[in-house]
Amino acid sequence: MIEFENPFSFFLLALIPVLFFLRYLKLFTKISFPLILSDWNGENFKWDSKARKFFSFIATLSVFSAYVLTVIALANPVLRKQEKIFTSRGSDIIFVIDVSPSMAARDIGDGSRLDAARDAIYTVASSNEGDSLGLVELAGEAAYIVPPTMDRKVFYDKLQSIVVGELGDGTAIGTGLSCAVYHLEHSTSSQKSIILITDGENNAGQIHPFTAAHMALANNIKLYVLGVGTKGEVPLEYTDPKTGKVYAGKFYSNYESSALAEIASEAKGKFYEVETLQSLTQALVSVSKKENTAQTYSIKNNDTPYYQKFLFAAILLIALAWIIRRIFLQEII
Numbered sequence: 001m002i003e004f005e006n007p008f009s010f011f012l013l014a015l016i017p018v019l020f021f022l023r024y025l026k027l028f029t030k031i032s033f034p035l036i037l038s039d040w041n042g043e044n045f046k047w048d049s050k051a052r053k054f055f056s057f058i059a060t061l062s063v064f065s066a067y068v069l070t071v072i073a074l075a076n077p078v079l080r081k082q083e084k085i086f087t088s089r090g091s092d093i094i095f096v097i098d099v100s101p102s103m104a105a106r107d108i109g110d111g112s113r114l115d116a117a118r119d120a121i122y123t124v125a126s127s128n129e130g131d132s133l134g135l136v137e138l139a140g141e142a143a144y145i146v147p148p149t150m151d152r153k154v155f156y157d158k159l160q161s162i163v164v165g166e167l168g169d170g171t172a173i174g175t176g177l178s179c180a181v182y183h184l185e186h187s188t189s190s191q192k193s194i195i196l197i198t199d200g201e202n203n204a205g206q207i208h209p210f211t212a213a214h215m216a217l218a219n220n221i222k223l224y225v226l227g228v229g230t231k232g233e234v235p236l237e238y239t240d241p242k243t244g245k246v247y248a249g250k251f252y253s254n255y256e257s258s259a260l261a262e263i264a265s266e267a268k269g270k271f272y273e274v275e276t277l278q279s280l281t282q283a284l285v286s287v288s289k290k291e292n293t294a295q296t297y298s299i300k301n302n303d304t305p306y307y308q309k310f311l312f313a314a315i316l317l318i319a320l321a322w323i324i325r326r327i328f329l330q331e332i333i
Helices: 007-024 050-074 113-127 152-161 173-184 209-218 257-266 277-291 307-328
Strands: 002-004 077-086 092-098 132-138 142-149 192-198 221-228 232-239 246-253 270-274 297-305
Touching: 002 007, 007 050, 050 307, 092 113, 092 142, 092 173, 113 152, 113 221, 113 277, 132 152, 132 173, 142 152, 142 173, 173 192, 173 209, 173 221, 192 277, 209 221, 209 257, 221 257, 221 277, 257 270, 270 277
Parallel strands: 092 132, 092 192, 192 221, 221 270
Antiparallel strands: 002 077, 077 297, 132 142, 232 246
16 A cells, blocks of 8 residues: 655645746746847748647646656655564464375366365465464375465465375375374464365375374364365376376265264364365365464554655656757757
8 A cells, every 4th residue: 555654745736836826927937038030021930830839848747747756756655565463373273185196086166176175275374364384295195395384475385386196196194194293292382283185085004094183182183174075976187297197087986974074083173074165165264263363463564665766757757858848949948
């Protein structure tokens, strides 16, 4: 938002109509001497050049515009952006996202299941500025991608960079959850939670999901499980990031939602069954409200001054007026 730190400078613009009024009263006009050049019985000399009149008008307009811009510069315009500086810690939330090949199925929204999960997370993250967000991805194994951070750019960049199939085939839910628990158990935040987004049963890894769920409960970490996808044949298409091979065709989706509900139950958490993009967003919004915590913050103003730009433009216009009058019109200034 543009603000002016010296708004009283705009009163100087009142001098413009005063100047025109004085000229109207013949009190503030240029001194001129009429000079008639003519031959006997000839016509008087007349300045009737439309081009000269046009350039004279441009020069005058440039001078007045330069004056207006100078007044604006004196008013000290600044582009002010307000930033919240949180003085207390919010919730620590780690998203555990399934990136197994089945997450490339296109049955939620216009894109894949992974795309839908990404979009929903963006929506929620943008409204929870004070929360620290982390990211774990899982498939045949698990990887800790982003520790809980309030830097949304870092989080968004990493979230955007994950692709289906980069951790192989399979769904190691227990490994992914235990990875998140391990990095949250020493957090000093008053609220800690894990949001698991997956479309399959645990079929890989050496850690049972119930073991990870018990670990979360023991460390006072809330667990939310979102089972995404529809049942039946759905289109699937993705490129294996390791081999470059393209897989396309039909995928028979029939994950057992009860198994995911039991994982959430073991940690005294909550399970959401998601079949549409809208329900996925609503589920994450519901979780966000549950994990919302009161925080104290101060407002910091980040000001970008713009008076130099207006002053520079005024100088250019003055230079333009001088060039027109001195060089093109050949007037003595």
